[in-house]
Ligand code: ATP
């Protein structure tokens with residue numbers, strides 16, 4: 001019997017996994033400096049969190065959710081995104097009683113039943129960020145700045161930061177009406193999804209990726225022409241802040257996002273190097289969602305970074321590197337083997353990766369293995385060395401060799417090599 005991973009779901013193996021680790025550690029260190037604290041959220045939630053939170057008339061809820069009954073016949077969903085669960089967590093744990101803003105981030109897998117293709121998977125990973133309790137656009141600016149710091153921190157430049165405002169419950173109805181008026185003129189030429197969206201959620205037509213629909217929406221009214229006074233002021237505050245801080249951005253009046261909960265600021269970071277799936281991160285405000293979830297009215301904003309897409313970009317710049325052991329411990333005979341494990345302990349305590357010989361092989365084949373692993377040193381321990389309290393060492397990349405007393409191993413290493421960190 002041969003088993004395969006499910007369609008659209010992939011294993012992440014070394015050496016790629018080292019890229020993942022370094023992305024996550026950069027995120028942790030940069031977000032920390034902005035006062036964002038890590039939370040761990042569940043992977044499964046009650047389905048209504050998403051139908052209510054994301055909205056019935058969205059691609060995610062209509063066709064992309066992994067939903068199933070549990071043994072007690074409750075409807076459970078594998079989370080397709082992190083904002084709705086984060087809001088559930090914020091309200092349930094009374095985090096609104098703490099001083100605001102409350103700023104959080106999380107990392108982990110999301111699940112969407114989509115058509116698998118380049119940059120699109122059914123299990124994919126996000127780093128998500130959510131900040132609660134500030135309505136002013138200064139917070140929006142800071143989030144975008146933090147996202148830029150992070151992307152530059154992992155070595156990604158040449159990205160486009162697109163921003164927009166999609167208004168609020170006061171101004172959006174007028175805009176919706178204007179859009180329906182415009183799309184209504186040749187509705188039958190749009191794709192079936194857009195024809196449906198026309199009645200359920202006409203803003204989503206702006207997000208359609210079908211070529212013909214993109215053509216048809218040329219000249220559609222721009223949301224920014226329909227903002228009410230307060231939304232306009234908020235948007236101007238955002239733009240002024242981005243300018244003042246030197247964040248390069250472009251205005252994209254078609255940027256609406258696929259989830260219903262967004263209000264005002266929306267933004268997306270895209271790369272020209274990714275083909276059709278070019279968004280590496282996306283976010284926006286969701287000022288109404290906390291109240292919707294039973295909490296006190298609380299403005300909030302967040303974004304999510306798509307891990308697979310930034311990994312793909314980083315691999316284009318430089319291939320993933322497999323770390324190599326610093327020391328291979330070659331041993332001859334049972335006693336030496338035991339001593340070898342002790343010496344390995346010494347090497348590890350000094351901060352280096354020690355790879356032992358697990359027994360049996362000839363010295364020649366052990367050294368061949370050390371070479372194949374890319375080890376920097378081989379330590380050779382046989383009966384004579386044991387008696388003398390010494391080991392033979394060989395620099396596998398330099399050809400140097402010598403002898404060192406066992407008690408001086410640590411300084412041999414610390415004087416000559418950098419510690420091994422993944
Ligand atoms: P897209 O327009 O690419 O479908 P989206 O609007 O559905 O994206 P969001 O829900 O905003 O995406 O998620 C934020 C980020 O997560 C995206 O910008 C992308 O980088 C990543 N992402 C979303 N869906 C997938 C997926 N199926 N596979 C891999 N990454 C994904």
Ligand code: MG
Pocket residue numbers: 059258
């Ligand atoms: Mg999508």
